[in-house]
Amino acid sequence: xxxxxxxxxxxxxxxxxxxxxxxxxxxxxxxxxxxxxxxxxxxxxxxxxxxxxxxxxxxxxxxxxxxxxxxxxxxxxxxxxxxxxxxxxxxxxxxxxxxxxxxxxxxxxxxxxxxxxxxxxxxxxxxxxxxxxxxxxxxxxxxxxxxxxxxxxxxxxxxxxxxxxxxxxxxxxxxxxxxxxxxxxxxxxxxxxxxxxxxxxxxxxxxxxxxxxxxxxxxxxxxxxxxxxxxxxx
Numbered sequence: 590x591x592x593x594x595x596x597x598x599x600x601x602x603x604x605x606x607x608x609x610x611x612x613x614x615x616x617x618x619x620x621x622x623x624x625x626x627x628x629x630x631x632x633x634x635x636x637x638x639x640x641x642x643x644x645x646x647x648x649x650x651x652x653x654x655x656x657x658x659x660x661x662x663x664x665x666x667x668x669x670x671x672x673x674x675x676x677x678x679x680x681x682x683x684x685x686x687x688x689x690x691x692x693x694x695x696x697x698x699x700x701x702x703x704x705x706x707x708x709x710x711x712x713x714x715x716x717x718x719x720x721x722x723x724x725x726x727x728x729x730x731x732x733x734x735x736x737x738x739x740x741x742x743x744x745x746x747x748x749x750x751x752x753x754x755x756x757x758x759x760x761x762x763x764x765x766x767x768x769x770x771x772x773x774x775x776x777x778x779x780x781x782x783x784x785x786x787x788x789x790x791x792x793x794x795x796x797x798x799x800x801x802x803x804x805x806x807x808x809x810x811x812x813x814x815x816x817x818x819x820x821x822x823x
Contacts, residue, residue: 614677620713623706630696633717648719651675653691664693664782670773671786672797678715679688681707692782738788743765743781745813752818755811758803764821776822783816 599689630641654661654669668691675680679703684707686700701707706722763775790804
């Protein structure tokens, strides 16, 4: 739990930093007003609890889907296993269009298209993280896939037998049991999610260098085949 005094101090510091006026995080006071549209699902501040969505205290630096007592979609849990960390950049992408970053997320929210409004909301959320003054401006661990992938690519029907043949390199790291011991399991993924993720690596929207290299070697048909194989693997 974050002490009330700490939160108030952090919020005050953020306001006085002048933001206040207009730094890259926006105005937390305006963000508090924008947060009203999030209140039906999320709580924040002293005594905040999980509702439909997890509470948002300490959201910066938290791995996606990592709170054991909160309910998450399978897509969000997979995103966390895949290394998604909530930073300024990833939160901004998620708030703009949740389903563009995490397909099939439980968060039924149309998103906030206005960049300035998002920066105000991020400033408000930032005030409830443990060390708002030290939030790293690191590279995001993932950025929006946008789902602007060519529909023709998503429509490719992969051959699971060919996927089995191609999957030997995948199996050197990922366990066919689907276990998430060290390296995330990839069995049972919906085909579209798998294909979108692989093309996100291919386009270097997802940052893992080994996966970027592996995906970069594969044709559209080969990615579809591997997706078909792992989808039905038990």
